[in-house]
Amino acid sequence: MTDTTVAGARTAPAGGRLPLSLDHGLAERLATRSVVEGECWRWTGATNKGGYGVIGRTGNGNGAALTHKAAYEFYIADVPAGLDLDHRCRNRWCWNPWHLDPVTRKVNVARGLRAPGYGPRERPLCPYGHQYDGKRVRPDGGAHRVCETCHRAHTRGVSA
The missing domain is CATH 3.90.75 (Homing Intron 3 (I-Ppo) Encoded Endonuclease; Chain A)
Structure with a gap:
């Protein structure tokens, strides 16, 4: 076995x-x-x-x-x-x-x-395993989910 x-x-x-x-x-x-x-x-x-x-x-x-x-x-x-x-x-x-x-x-x-x-709106985790915990609003008024952990790391220029 x-x-x-x-x-x-x-x-x-x-x-x-x-x-x-x-x-x-x-x-x-x-x-x-x-x-x-x-x-x-x-x-x-x-x-x-x-x-x-x-x-x-x-x-x-x-x-x-x-x-x-x-x-x-x-x-x-x-x-x-x-x-x-x-x-x-x-x-x-x-x-x-x-x-x-x-x-x-x-x-x-x-x-x-x-x-x-x-479907992306059904997934609880981002591809890196973090919980989706935010929503971003695009300039055109549309919204999309975003992983805040990855977003913060991306804006700092480091990997999450």
């Missing part, structure tokens, strides 16, 4: 191997930058503009990998060519490999469009 807790992620199941040239410390690095939220494993480290977790590859100048893809390839298998990993939980920050399905881009987009909370 596969252990699906973050603490259990420290040891790869049988057949686990290193993805994307990451070192043997991948499971520990993932686990130390995460918190368990229900069945999801929230990545608390760096994220990209889309809200997906990123983790550095080993070695100087080797770039970064998406945390969910690295975890999937470490614990499950390589992602088949031409397929995306779809978060069944709909949480971009989740790196639990058992929440991921390799699917075509068309299927991934279609699933996202049907998901509850897909």
